[in-house]
Amino acid sequence: MDNDPAALVPQVYSVADLTAYIRAVLESNENLANVWVSGEISNLSRPSSGHIYFTLKDASASLRCVIWREQARYLSAALRDGMAVEAHGAVSVYEQGGQYQLYVDGLRAAGEGLLYQEFLRLKAKLEAEGLFDEERKRPLPRLPKTIGVVTSATGAAFQDILNTLRARCPLVEVVLAPVPVQGESAPTLITAAIEALNYSVKPDVIIIGRGGGSLEDLWAFNDERVVRAVAASRVPVISGVGHETDFTLTDFAADVRAPTPTGAAVLAVPDIADLRTELRSIMVQLLQLTQAGIDERRYELSEEAHRLESHSPRWQVRQGMQRLDDLSLRLTSAIKTHLRTETARLASFGASLKALDPHNVLRRGYALVRDESGAVAASILQVKLGQNVNILLHDGAFDASVKEIKK
Amino acid sequence: MAETSASAQDLSYEQALGELETLLSSLEGESKDLEGTMAMFERGKALIARCQELLEKADLKVKQLTADGEVIELEEQD
Numbered sequence: 001m002d003n004d005p006a007a008l009v010p011q012v013y014s015v016a017d018l019t020a021y022i023r024a025v026l027e028s029n030e031n032l033a034n035v036w037v038s039g040e041i042s043n044l045s046r047p048s049s050g051h052i053y054f055t056l057k058d059a060s061a062s063l064r065c066v067i068w069r070e071q072a073r074y075l076s077a078a079l080r081d082g083m084a085v086e087a088h089g090a091v092s093v094y095e096q097g098g099q100y101q102l103y104v105d106g107l108r109a110a111g112e113g114l115l116y117q118e119f120l121r122l123k124a125k126l127e128a129e130g131l132f133d134e135e136r137k138r139p140l141p142r143l144p145k146t147i148g149v150v151t152s153a154t155g156a157a158f159q160d161i162l163n164t165l166r167a168r169c170p171l172v173e174v175v176l177a178p179v180p181v182q183g184e185s186a187p188t189l190i191t192a193a194i195e196a197l198n199y200s201v202k203p204d205v206i207i208i209g210r211g212g213g214s215l216e217d218l219w220a221f222n223d224e225r226v227v228r229a230v231a232a233s234r235v236p237v238i239s240g241v242g243h244e245t246d247f248t249l250t251d252f253a254a255d256v257r258a259p260t261p262t263g264a265a266v267l268a269v270p271d272i273a274d275l276r277t278e279l280r281s282i283m284v285q286l287l288q289l290t291q292a293g294i295d296e297r298r299y300e301l302s303e304e305a306h307r308l309e310s311h312s313p314r315w316q317v318r319q320g321m322q323r324l325d326d327l328s329l330r331l332t333s334a335i336k337t338h339l340r341t342e343t344a345r346l347a348s349f350g351a352s353l354k355a356l357d358p359h360n361v362l363r364r365g366y367a368l369v370r371d372e373s374g375a376v377a378a379s380i381l382q383v384k385l386g387q388n389v390n391i392l393l394h395d396g397a398f399d400a401s402v403k404e405i406k407k
Numbered sequence: 408m409a410e411t412s413a414s415a416q417d418l419s420y421e422q423a424l425g426e427l428e429t430l431l432s433s434l435e436g437e438s439k440d441l442e443g444t445m446a447m448f449e450r451g452k453a454l455i456a457r458c459q460e461l462l463e464k465a466d467l468k469v470k471q472l473t474a475d476g477e478v479i480e481l482e483e484q485d
Contacts, residue, residue, distance in 0.1 A: 148472075175471065176471045272462060286430075286431065297441045
């Protein structure tokens with residue numbers, strides 16, 4: 001504006017120019033650009049544009065206020081006429097109406113955040129419906145094959161989940177249902193993604209997650225539609241939203257709540273090191289049980305020997321006993337040698353298992369003799385002169401006939 | 408090896424592990440002749456080898472569900 005003292009005729013401004021000047025003065029004032037005002041809400045109006053208008057009053061003055069739609073969608077349900085609030089924003093001018101007003105970007109009830117009040121209201125409502133009941137929680141599969149992930153394709157949360165799964169258990173397959181994790185469309189799309197995974201992918205478990213943020217940022221995970229979709233999922237859901245200290249209603253509805261997206265991935269799969277340990281223990285059990293089976297067979301042989309003793313001449317019995325002892329001793333020592341070797345090998349897991357092959361006994365020059373019925377002839381008492389037998393060596397078998405029996 | 412069982416090479420990790428558990432409890436239970444025991448030992452070894460192979464080769468597969476409900480390879484993201 002021209003402040004020249006030499007001007008003789010006062011300058012006349014248009015309304016628009018003056019209003020623009022007043023607006024510029026107000027907007028250049030730092031105190032007015034960042035201010036908290038307390039008062040009571042009146043004349044609350046919510047037109048279809050999505051913006052919210054109201055007047056903030058106290059006993060002696062009133063102030064027009066606007067909340068633009070972007071902020072309004074977090075707050076609309078909780079605002080009521082007569083409510084005492086503290087509003088934060090900047091003062092500026094609505095030029096067409098010739099009004100100065102507060103452009104609100106934050107709002108809290110005296111003492112408590114409005115958004116938090118809305119959170120508590122919805123939590124109480126869904127809790128009363130039983131959506132968060134412990135009995136609804138399902139156990140997670142021990143070793144899932146497919147994991148559905150509902151999060152942003154570009155977010156750090158997804159990378160955290162992938163890195164964790166890759167390190168812990170790369171056996172699984174991940175199917176990402178990409179969604180925006182904040183913004184107006186987020187609740188609808190997150191809801192649809194949970195339903196689509198249930199319907200078309202049918203994974204063994206679903207992880208729903210996003211990184212940390214303010215209550216506003218995480219608000220999509222407090223949306224009633226999202227919370228209901230999580231509760232209704234036929235596939236168990238692990239939530240990993242925000243940080244350790246963030247709780248969303250999605251967390252309450254999920255079967256398991258993890259503190260972070262990384263934590264959710266940890267809960268979803270076993271550690272590959274544990275799987276290896278489990279395999280080792282299975283290997284040891286297999287060896288022990290096989291050994292026990294062989295020992296049992298050996299015991300049966302000596303039982304037969306006892307029966308033989310009561311029916312045969314003493315020398316024959318002794319011969320038979322010796323032969324049995326010899327055979328079972330060879331069998332046992334062969335297996336025990338392998339067990340020892342293999343147990344040592346297991347200590348450095350990953351070594352080839354081929355050497356464990358019991359056919360190695362044959363490779364060392366022993367032969368397995370079977371009669372025509374395929375039964376093993378472990379004693380000369382089981383073959384007759386002229387009988388056809390099959391001799392199994394490590395690299396093949398041949399047929400032979402018994403020419404002579406020596407006792 | 409039982410003729411009815413699938414080749415260990417065709418089994419998934421869970422399938423092989425499941426069969427191993429059954430096999431161990433069977434070995435633990437009724438007594439078998441030497442050949443039966445050996446056959447189970449062989450089968451168990453093949454199953455363990457299969458599990459080990461899957462653990463060694465495991466490489467996380469990542470796919471994406473499209474808006475049309477199709478599962479496709481994940482598009483590269485920056």
